[in-house]
Amino acid sequence: MKQFKGFMHGVNLGGWFSQCNHTEERYDTFIKEEDFKTIADWGLDHIRLPIDYELVENADGQKLEKGYERIRKAAEWCKTNNLNMILDLHKTCGFSFDIGYQESGFFDDEKLQERFYKLWESLAESFKDIFAGSNNEICFELLNEVTDQAYCKKWNAIAKTCIERIRKIAPTTKILVGSYWNNSLASVKDLDEPYDENIVYNFHCYEPLLFTHQGAxxxxxxxxxxxxxxxxxxxxxxxxxxxxxxxxxxxxxxxxxxxxxVDVSYFETIFAEAVKVAEDRNVLLYCGEYGAIEKATPEDTLEWYKLISTVFNNHGIGRAAWSYRQMDFGLSDSRLDAVRSELIKYL
Structure with a gap:
């Protein structure tokens, strides 16, 4: 299977520009420049940067230049530390994977879809060349975790239109597309055939959910x-x-x-179908989120990462762990101090 070079070992910066209270204080303090150095020192090659539309748009859909500047700053910190970036639209107006945000209507409202397309055109125009002159690369992830299976056909159509519009601006930038059931492995097969050679199939893996989300x-x-x-x-x-x-x-x-x-064969079993689909379609396969909740013991967390990492490596699958700090899964949090030096070998 093709390897997603430059995006094999990464971490999410969840909670910085997404799933947060969207205050200047949060933006200024939750992640800082020194965190990018830490990530590079861990031996990782990229970050996944989730953003909510509120970072870059006001309520009427008008561009917030200050949010764009924050993304540019993050890109500068990536360049300084030789890290690549996935720009992930974690929430769009009218849809969020989390029903608690009360976003609705996106899949049935052409106006909300047009707003989505225009946002991506703006993001593509602003960031397609953000790493020009360096060895770094940026990728675009259209939307985080489509939920209901009923959205499948509509989402495939929306994704195709969005890709077509991005391609007029950024013809070769890699674009990540996930499927329903929150980017599940089981739904990868229902993504449309890749539209070009720079499409990446994106899945998330928190299996077994009973373990990774115990007490959630x-x-x-x-x-x-x-x-x-x-x-x-x-x-x-x-x-x-x-x-x-x-x-x-x-x-x-x-x-x-x-x-x-749970052992390596368990993960081989649940990965098998998605791996075959990617091989048959000659498309890159990537895991944009995986991790174990802070309520799991550090020892169990380390073992889980060892097992899933073995299967990622067996098939050359790039990935980004959830998440760098807090967000119920924080890899830099003090609870993992005793095992972190070993654990980061398996990210």
Missing amino acids: PWVGQKMNPDFRFPLKSKFSDYIKMTSEKVGQIGTAFGAFSPDAT
Whole structure:
């Protein structure tokens, strides 16, 4: 399978320009220049930079130049530290993966779609050459985590139109496209064929969800905050507790003995279909988010990263861990101090 050169080992800067209160204080203090040096010192080659539309647009869709300047500053810090960048539109007017933001209507409203296209035309014009004269590269990620399967056909059509309009401005910039069910592995097959050689299929992986999201109050119906679940629990326990806490069961557990536990073969099994699709279509495959919640033990977190990293490496899949700081998954947070020097080997 083709390798996403320059984007093999990365980290998300979640919570800086996205999923935040969008204040100047937040923008100025949450991530600083020295954090880019830390990321480079970890041996990583890129960042994924999530942005909400509020950073670069006002309520009426007018350009906020100050937000564009902040992205330019982040790009300068990337250049200084020899890091590449994925510019990820994490929220657009009318849609967010998080229903708590109360964005709606995007997939049925042509005006909201046109606003989306125009935003991407503006971003492309502003940043297509941001790394000109250096060895660094920027990629564009159209939209984070389309949710419902019912949006699939509409999203494929919207993505095609958006790519066509970006291509008039940035003909060779790599463009990332994810599918429904929050960029799930199982939905990669339903993306349209790649429109050109610079399209990247993007998925997210937080499997097994019962482990990576243990105690996450936003998951399922009965995921109480004090719920804990060891990584190496038996699959029979995964099945039982996933049904109870999450409300749905993944397809992979049934392929193994009830007494089996999570290992490399588990990840090989859940990756297999997406890998084959990418190989058959000769398209780059990338994991834009993966990680384990702060409520997992540091030891289990390290082991999980080791296992999933092995499969990324087996197939040459680039990735960006979620997330650098806080956001319930922070890799630089103090809880991981004892294991971080080992853990970063597997990012």
